[in-house]
Amino acid sequence: MTAVELLQFARGPALWASVAVLLAGSLWRIAGIVRLGAKPDLSEPRSTRLFAGAMRGIFARMVPRVEFRLRKKLGFWNGYVYHVGLAVIVFGYLPHIHFVKRLTGIGWPALPEPVFFVSVGLTFVSLFIALMERLSDPVRRLLSGFDDYFSWCVVVLPLATGMIAIQQSDPMPLAIHLLSVELLFVWLPFGKLAHAFLVFASRGVTGAALARKGAPL
Amino acid sequence: MTERARSVLEAAKAPDARRAALEFVAQAGRDAAFQLEACVHCGQCADACHFHLVTGDPRHTPIYKLWPMLKAYQREAAPFASVKKAFGLAPPEVTAEELHEWSELLYDSCNLCGRCTLACPMGIDIASLVRRAREGMAAGGFAPADLYKAAARSLDTGSPIGVRWPALKRQIELQEQETGLHVPVDAEGAEYMVVLSSIEIMGFPEAIGALARIFRQAGATWTIPSAGFEATNVGVQMGSRDVAAELLSRIVAAAERLKVKCVISPECGHAYSALRWEGPNLLGRRYDFEVVQIAELLDRFVREGRLRLRGMDARRLTFHDPCQLVRRGGLTEAPRRLMHGVSANQVKMPASGAASYCCGGGGGVSAIHRAEGLRFAAFEIKKQEIEATGAEAVVTACANCRNVLEEAIEHYGMTMPVLGLTELVAQYLDNDGR
Numbered sequence: 001m002t003a004v005e006l007l008q009f010a011r012g013p014a015l016w017a018s019v020a021v022l023l024a025g026s027l028w029r030i031a032g033i034v035r036l037g038a039k040p041d042l043s044e045p046r047s048t049r050l051f052a053g054a055m056r057g058i059f060a061r062m063v064p065r066v067e068f069r070l071r072k073k074l075g076f077w078n079g080y081v082y083h084v085g086l087a088v089i090v091f092g093y094l095p096h097i098h099f100v101k102r103l104t105g106i107g108w109p110a111l112p113e114p115v116f117f118v119s120v121g122l123t124f125v126s127l128f129i130a131l132m133e134r135l136s137d138p139v140r141r142l143l144s145g146f147d148d149y150f151s152w153c154v155v156v157l158p159l160a161t162g163m164i165a166i167q168q169s170d171p172m173p174l175a176i177h178l179l180s181v182e183l184l185f186v187w188l189p190f191g192k193l194a195h196a197f198l199v200f201a202s203r204g205v206t207g208a209a210l211a212r213k214g215a216p217l
Numbered sequence: 218m219t220e221r222a223r224s225v226l227e228a229a230k231a232p233d234a235r236r237a238a239l240e241f242v243a244q245a246g247r248d249a250a251f252q253l254e255a256c257v258h259c260g261q262c263a264d265a266c267h268f269h270l271v272t273g274d275p276r277h278t279p280i281y282k283l284w285p286m287l288k289a290y291q292r293e294a295a296p297f298a299s300v301k302k303a304f305g306l307a308p309p310e311v312t313a314e315e316l317h318e319w320s321e322l323l324y325d326s327c328n329l330c331g332r333c334t335l336a337c338p339m340g341i342d343i344a345s346l347v348r349r350a351r352e353g354m355a356a357g358g359f360a361p362a363d364l365y366k367a368a369a370r371s372l373d374t375g376s377p378i379g380v381r382w383p384a385l386k387r388q389i390e391l392q393e394q395e396t397g398l399h400v401p402v403d404a405e406g407a408e409y410m411v412v413l414s415s416i417e418i419m420g421f422p423e424a425i426g427a428l429a430r431i432f433r434q435a436g437a438t439w440t441i442p443s444a445g446f447e448a449t450n451v452g453v454q455m456g457s458r459d460v461a462a463e464l465l466s467r468i469v470a471a472a473e474r475l476k477v478k479c480v481i482s483p484e485c486g487h488a489y490s491a492l493r494w495e496g497p498n499l500l501g502r503r504y505d506f507e508v509v510q511i512a513e514l515l516d517r518f519v520r521e522g523r524l525r526l527r528g529m530d531a532r533r534l535t536f537h538d539p540c541q542l543v544r545r546g547g548l549t550e551a552p553r554r555l556m557h558g559v560s561a562n563q564v565k566m567p568a569s570g571a572a573s574y575c576c577g578g579g580g581g582v583s584a585i586h587r588a589e590g591l592r593f594a595a596f597e598i599k600k601q602e603i604e605a606t607g608a609e610a611v612v613t614a615c616a617n618c619r620n621v622l623e624e625a626i627e628h629y630g631m632t633m634p635v636l637g638l639t640e641l642v643a644q645y646l647d648n649d650g651r
Contacts, residue, residue, distance in 0.1 A: 032296025033254065038247040042497035044507070046547055061340045067572035068265060068336040076261070079338075139260035142275040148258050190297060195257050195339065202255035203340030205248045210342075213494060214547030216335065216571035 003172040010178035018182035025189025026197060033201075046214035053217075057207015058200055060217050075133040075140075078126050085123030089159070092116055120163060127156055151192045154184050222372055222452070222463035228358035229365040234313040237357025241289035241311075244349035252341040253287055254295070256280055262343055265336035267574050267598045268326040268591065279333035279343045282322040285311045286350040316359040323350055324361050325588035326595075329487075329580035330540035335572060344545065351456025361585045364455035371464055375447045377584065380415040382443050388418055389441065392426035400429050403475065404440035409514070410477040410506075411441050412448040412468055412492075414485040416616040424484065424616075427643030431515065434646050435523040439481075445471030448488035453495060454581030461491060462499040468492065472506050479507045481514055484637055486541030486579060486615040493546065510542060512614045515642050516551035519558060525647035529561035534636075535608035536563065537599075537622060538573040539615035552614050552638055559645045560612070566602040574598050576613075578621030596625040603633070614638040 001009070047053070069076075090096060092111035101107035110116075131152055134140045157180040165173040188194060210217050228236065245253060262279040263269045269277040288308040292298060301307040331344035354360050367377035374381050389400045401407060409432070417424050425441075432439045445467040452461025472480050482489040493508045509517075518524040536556050542548045549570055556563055568574055577595040582588050599622075603611060610633060611626075613619050622635045 029254075029296045033250045034247055036245065036247045036250050036294065039498070042501070042503050043494050044497075044503070057340050061338055064261075064338065065335060065572060067568060068261070075259075079259070134258075137260065138275040139263045139269075139278050140258060143258035143260055143278065143281060192257055195255055198251060198255040199339055201251040205251055206334065206340040206342045209248075209345070210547075213545070215545060216543075216547075216549060 003170065003175060007171040007175040007178070010175045010182065014179060014182050018185035022185040022188055025186075026194070029189050029194060030197070030201075041212065043212075045212045047211050050208040050211055053211020054204035054208040056211065056217060057203040057205075060207070061203050074129065075137070078129050078133070082123050082126040082130060085119045085126060086155070088119040089116065089123060089162075092119070120159065124156075124159060127152070127159070147191045151187070154187045154191075154193065158184055219372070219463055221459040222368075222457070225355060225457045225459050226365055226369050226372075228356055229360070229362065230358070232313055232316070232358030234311050234316055234357060237285070237316055237353045237359060238289040238293070238311050239353075240356040241286040241350065241353035242293045244352050245286070245290040245294055249346060249349055250290065250294070252339075252346060253283070253290055255339045255341055257339060259338060261336055261338060262333035262341075265332045267330075267332070267577065267595045271594050271597050272326075272591075276322060277326050279327070279347070280337075280341070282319065282327055283343070283346050283350055285315055285319050286346070286353060289353070313359075316354065316357060320354060320359050320361060321588075323347060323354055324364070324580075325582060325585055325591055327580055328540065328575040328577065328582055329545075330575035331545045332540075332572065332575070335544065348453075348456065352458060353456075355456040355460075360455045360457075361587065363585050363587075364451060364581055367451045367584050368455055368457065368460045371447070371449070371451050372460065375444075375464075375467065376415040377449055377451045378415045378419070380418050380447070382446070385413070385418050385441070385446060386443070388422040389425060392422060392429065395423075396426040396429050398426070398429040398433055400425060401438070401440040403443050404438065405475050407438040407440040407475060407477050409437055409439040409479050409481050410472050410475055411439060411481045411483065411511075412446055412471075412488075413441070413483050414449045414488055414616050415447060416449075416620050417483055417485070420620060421616055421637055421640075424637055424639055427637075427640045428511075430643045430646055431518070431524065431639070434525070435518045437518075437523070440475060440477070442468075442471035442475060445469075448483050448485055448492065450488060450491035451581065451584070453487055453491040454584070458499050461495065465491060465496045465499055469496070469500065469504065472504075477506055479509055479514075480504075482508055482510045484511055484614050484616050484619070484639055486539035486546070486617065487581075489546055489548075490541045510546070510548055510551075510614075511639055512542070512552045512555060513548055515639065516554050519555065524642070526558045526642070526645045527647035528645050529559055530641065530645070531561050532609040533562045533564055533607060534560045534610050534612050535566055535603060535606040536569070536638075537566075537576065537603075537611050537613040537618055538570060539613060539618045540573070540575050540579055542614060543573065544571055555638060555642055556612065559641050564606040564608060567605050568602060574602060576618045576621045577625065578617060583617060583621050592621070593625055593628050596621075596629070600625070600629055600631070603631075608633070610634045610636055612636045612638055612641055 093116045094110035161177040161180045165177040292307045333343040371377045450464045577592045
């Protein structure tokens with residue numbers, strides 16, 4: 001297979017197959033949890049504004065309560081850096097926007113290139129700090145398993161291959177970059193990266209339950 | 218129901234990991250599963266847990282305490298469980314050795330205080346998951362022996378420490394003599410039925426006299442039932458819904474027999490959780506009466522003008538928030554308003570209110586003898602919090618917290634009284650003694 005053929009494969013069948021796995025896997029995971037069912041809560045609620053509680057749970061937990069803002073812990077703030085950084089890279093870089101527009105017809109203005117390059121640098125450093133913390137902190141080391149480390153690799157790979165592919169005319173680096181993104185799509189529904197959608201359910205459920213009791217969130 | 222409750226106690230005689238695993242899976246319903254699946258292993262819950270903070274032991278990380286339940290869920294019920302099993306990728310079955318090890322993690326080093334729940338960035342209600350995991354542990358026979366014994370005493374006598382009606386009757390008579398007020402027993406049609414915890418009955422019986430003074434001034438009819446008076450629910454602490462339901466059914470039967478409008482949950486955090494929030498779900502039906510915690514009722518009476526307060530305690534006082542009332546029960550403001558009404562010199566602990574630290578004895582830990590050393594160690598944080606206030610006395614609204622605080626204060630050689638909020642309010646009633 002030539003580099004051009006590999007790029008065509010990555011842009012064509014591999015892309016659509018990975019998107020299909022991403023969507024089907026995510027739906028399967030959500031449906032598999034929903035099918036477990038929930039019993040109605042028969043206790044007299046202190047508040048019936050459960051949807052508002054769920055929404056509050058989803059948004060309020062984006063920022064920790066003041067009592068838990070552990071300023072001395074680098075890893076604590078580091079989480080914000082790579083999440084925001086990844087969002088800037090995925091949604092703010094012009095070639096990415098062109099790629100999405102070509103597939104869906106939806107486009108939006110890109111961020112200036114210097115912002116993108118700074119984000120790539122910060123995100124890279126931030127992800128390596130996250131890995132170092134996971135390996136060195138006794139709590140995180142104890143909690144972590146294959147899923148955590150493999151998920152880290154699957155996130156870092158598109159970053160690394162993307163940096164190599166920038167401003168290159170050779171189709172091979174771009175093909176590898178696309179394939180690494182497709183690996184991420186395929187893995188996302190099955191591992192820890194699924195927190196991208198599970199976080200909303202988890203926070204929402206707790207937000208509603210605490211709102212029901214009138215308890216602090 | 219009684220037979221089912223007693224059958225749980227048989228589990229302790231022959232621990233069975235498979236039985237525990239089945240119950241773990243049964244407890245992982247939709248909402249619990251969303252939370253079990255959402256954890257990203259960030260470890261932030263560790264920094265919220267007083268047990269981890271004092272021991273530094275990573276095994277005391279709250280989410281790690283759920284490992285056996287998570288394993289059982291992932292093996293049997295998670296969305297891709299069957300596929301993983303087919304390819305040999307599912308986690309192995311939980312073993313009896315694991316569950317014996319986790320007994321210490323799920324019971325001795327967890328107060329179900331919910332501080333971790335408040336800290337989790339993924340919004341995982343870890344405390345409620347631990348409560349669910351305990352169902353598996355208790356069903357499998359892996360709960361601490363002390364809790365099985367307390368459950369057996371509760372089923373036999375009504376009380377985890379064996380307090381029967383004659384003992385309560387005697388305490389009521391002594392309080393009637395002391396206050397000169399009548400304490401109504403089994404008064405049908407009363408507005409309020411008060412239930413009590415054994416710790417209150419035997420350790421702080423003056424609470425009964427305080428209630429008599431409060432209800433007299435409020436002009437409300439009330440009663441204490443001679444059967445079904447015990448509010449403590451060891452079933453909730455050990456994690457047996459059958460034991461919990463049986464104990465709750467006795468209170469509900471008393472309330473229905475006496476046709477009361479409202480049952481007053483006493484100064485006991487987990488009793489409030491059991492009666493107010495878990496009760497209807499455990500019994501499978503809604504109550505015909507309202508459940509109100511005593512601090513909530515006093516606050517209501519004060520705001521309605523039915524209780525008038527006179528004078529204030531001039532000592533430097535600090536309020537210890539019972540986790541099950543404040544953080545888990547939604548009663549943050551009521552005790553604070555009451556404190557403002559009776560304390561002229563109140564000072565807050567550094568972590569006060571929603572994120573306050575547990576006394577270390579909640580969630581049944583104070584009843585587990587083998588956990589005593591760890592409990593006193595965990596109190597180190599609360600000790601620092603109390604000392605930071607320079608308070609002369611601690612006030613709380615939970616008899617178990619009060620008992621645990623008194624023991625720990627003595628253990629650490631501190632000299633400081635621990636007061637009950639209800640008694641403090643009764644002490645500053647206007648026209649008291651009329």
